[in-house]
Amino acid sequence: MQQHHRRLARSASLIIVLLLGHSGAWAAVCANPGRDGQGGSDAVINSYFSGPDTQTLSSGTRTFSLTRQRGPAPLHPGDLALLLQVQGASINTANRTGYGQLQGHGLVAEWVRIDRVEGEQVWVQGGGSGGGLLHSYVNAPANREQGRRRWQLVRVPQYEHFSLQQDSRALSWDGYTGGVLAMDVRRKVALNGHRLSVAGAGFRGGPALSLQGALGRPADWRYPVPSVQDRQAGYGHHASKGEGVAGTPVLLLEVGKGYPDGDMGRGAPANAGGGGNGLDLSHQRLGNGGGGGNGSAGGHGMPVEGGGLGGHAAPRALVLGGGGGAAARRKGDGGQGGAGGGLLLIRAAGLQGQGELDLRGAAGSAAGDVGSGGGSGGTLWLDLPVTDSLAITPEHAGGAGAKGGGQGGDGQLLARGERQWPGFQPLAVAGAEAGFRCRPAGHWITGVLFEDNGVGDGQAFNQRRDGDEAPLPGLTLTLRDPASDWQKTTTSGASGAFQFRLSEAQSRSQTLRLSLMLPEGWLLPALPALNGEPGHRHGNQIRWQLTASADRHSGPLPVGLIAEPSWQAPVDTALLPGSTAVLAFEYQAPVTGQVQFHSDHPAVRGLLMDRSCSGDSEQWQSGQNAGWPVSAGERLCVRVPVRFDGQATRIPVTATTLPHNTPADFIIAPQQTSVKILPGS
Structure with a gap:
């Protein structure tokens, strides 16, 4: 299997x-x-x-x-x-x-x-x-x-x-790896009353130290971490900041440095909470830690003049929740900041059943009369079909601050593309x-629209894009169920490609109709088949019928169009009676083949071919010419000598395009344009 x-x-x-x-x-x-x-x-x-x-x-x-x-x-x-x-x-x-x-x-x-x-x-x-x-x-x-x-x-x-039989969780972030719970499910995720949890699995809270005081000031935003020897003697000031997207405090590392210019103090580094400050030299009056930040900023620790600041809101990205700042501590245990929530990513064809998506931050802990900040909520990122609804409310609140510590900020709710789910932002x-998407559980319909004109090294009318044949972006296709009012539309992308994806629930072996309205000025030389079934013309609309079976792909459908010839007359002209003028008409070939020019107006004395549109005639023809060879995309001019008898008249000239190797029953209708001659003075 x-x-x-x-x-x-x-x-x-x-x-x-x-x-x-x-x-x-x-x-x-x-x-x-x-x-x-x-x-x-x-x-x-x-x-x-x-x-x-x-x-x-x-x-x-x-x-x-x-x-x-x-x-x-x-x-x-x-x-x-x-x-x-x-x-x-x-x-x-x-x-x-x-x-x-x-x-x-x-x-x-x-x-x-x-x-x-x-x-x-x-x-x-x-x-x-x-x-x-x-x-x-x-x-x-x-x-x-x-x-x-x-x-x-x-x-x-x-x-x-994916059908949960027990709670599933992420391994917590350890400074190197972890904090992420991610899955890719071809069909649906069934929660079955269980929990997908990254609660407290994100950035770690600031560790608390028992310190007797040093030379810190109540207004410090950062302060150096005490050395191992100073820690043993209790010499140092303030409490540690939490961990976040801007770094890790050195007390959480085996080796290395922490934040630039110090890990201690009330300043909040990016989404990590700040540590509480010691408010006097002997570390008797102590500040509480700030909460971590993510989707929203963390709460500040108390008191206002020395509590750790809450972590800033994180940028819109796949981030772990910020850790809370520690409480300043003189002796005893407690005061560590709470860890932030982790990162939960679900890519699936659907999300169903009751259960929990738990991204909550961990609460801070207390050290006597002071407490640390809570960790922020984590980040949820969902990639579900556009038609999928979200019946589950994610739990993404920040952890509570202990005593006077700051509350952790809420997490982030993100989704691929613009979604209507409350609180979600696109990422x-x-x-x-x-x-x-790669192998949809429902029905998948694909195709590509392009100019099948053989330009470059391509071959025209082969229903395959090759050579330098251009894609046709921005064309609208519609898929509808004739038995109901259901329909959806899409447009071809920059490469000319289009796709429809139906969920399993939408793929019930019902008959659907795919349609394309030919844009003005474009022709379809041959009707391509979809899944072996030919298309049908209804005026300028092309239709294909298909069966929307689950686990099936319809296509790829190659739709090769060609443009109508471009045939343009000069602007209306005033001439003196009895005078002669040469008027230039311009033609652009949509496909390789021949073109014939013709005018039977009595004022036209013949036709002059000016292939490079330089103003110099290449050859004189009279009446219907034998056919000029042209290549796809080639631009050329026809110069028409006219003798004016003084009566206002309109002079038509017809261009007939004869493509090479045309499919059966396909012709390009002759194009006629005209110039009006008026008497001048």
Whole structure:
């Protein structure tokens, strides 16, 4: 069965590539939809990978090293993976009010297919140049200007069905990997009353230290973290900031540096909460931590003059929720900031049943009379069919602050494309397509519209786009059910391609009608067949009938049009009686063949061919000529000598196009245009 699925996935991918090539408007990279079979019985479904601590992946990269792994499954060829820059934002680090404001983030992400794995080396197929990565990704330790930067690669299982038998969760972010729960389901996700959870799996809260005081000031926005020796002596000031997109406090790291110029103090670095300040030199009066931020900013810790600030709202991106800031502490336990929620991604043909999507941030903890900030809610990203409704309300609130600590901000709700779901914002994530798009569980209809005129090295009228034949974007097609009022429309993209995708519920083996209204000035030389069934003409409308069966593809339907000839007269002209003038008409050939020009008006003395439209005549013809050879797209001029007798008259000239190798019963109607001659003075 899996081999059957793989063959279908490859055939779907091949259809797209053959139809559009890499320049198509929706040309896709596909992995192996459904290869992991039935899902929903495992608590942890994702595996997480990252590379060396100083590895940079440039756009266009196809191969790189993976040196860290967590999770149940290794990578194999044909796997789908999500590559994302988890940390990498730069912030204002000045010790004043603007501390922590975002200056740039680089929090990019993309879907890739795994093509090959050898030891620590992996080869991927993406949507970038040469099949490589679209974006650049950086692993780097913190320096004096910027906190640490980290990317990770997440293996995303490709299920045929997903029916939850127990709660499923993400492994929590550990500073290198984790925090992401992602799935790709060819059919539907059934929650069955269970939970998909990334609650508290995001960026970590600031750790709390027992300190006796140092030389910090109540107004500090940042302050150096105490050394190991100072910590042992309790010498230091303020509380630690949380972790976020701009870096990690050094107390959460095995080795390395934390935020530039210090991890302690009330300033909030990007979406991480600020730590509470010590309000006197002996660390007796203490501030509470600020909440982490994501979709909204975190709440500030108390008191106003020294509490940690809430983390800023995160940019619209695939981000983990910000960790809460710690509470300043003199002795004892508690005061650690709450962790943010993680990142939940669902790509599926539908989402059904009751259950929970849990992205909540974790609550802060208290240390005596002070408390830390809660972590923010995480990020939900959905890729579902346009027709799918969302009956589930995601839980994405931030965690509560302890005592006077700040509440974590709400998470982000994101979806592919513009959606009408309340609270959702659009976010495109490029790269390998969803399995339900590569191999839809419902019915899939594809085609391409183009000029079948043989220009370049192409052959006209072969119902195949070749040579330099141009695509025809922006043409409208309609799919409707004649037995009901249901219909949907689409337009051909920049490559001339179009597609309709029906869900399983819409694919009931009913008869549908696909139609195209020929645009003005265009001709259809031959009626292509769809699934072996010929189309039908109804005036300028072309119709095809199909059966909308599930797990079926109709097409690709090649619709090759040609333009009517362009035949243009000069502007109306005034002449003196008895005078002679040469009037230039202009013709453009829609297809390779011959063209004949003719006028039987008595004022016309003959026809002069001016092939290059230079004003110089190539040859004189009288009456009906024998036919001039033309190539598709060629422009030429006909000069018409006229003797004017003084009476106003209109002089018509006819162009008859005779294409080579025309299909049976196809002709191009003669084109007539005219110029009016008026008496001048």
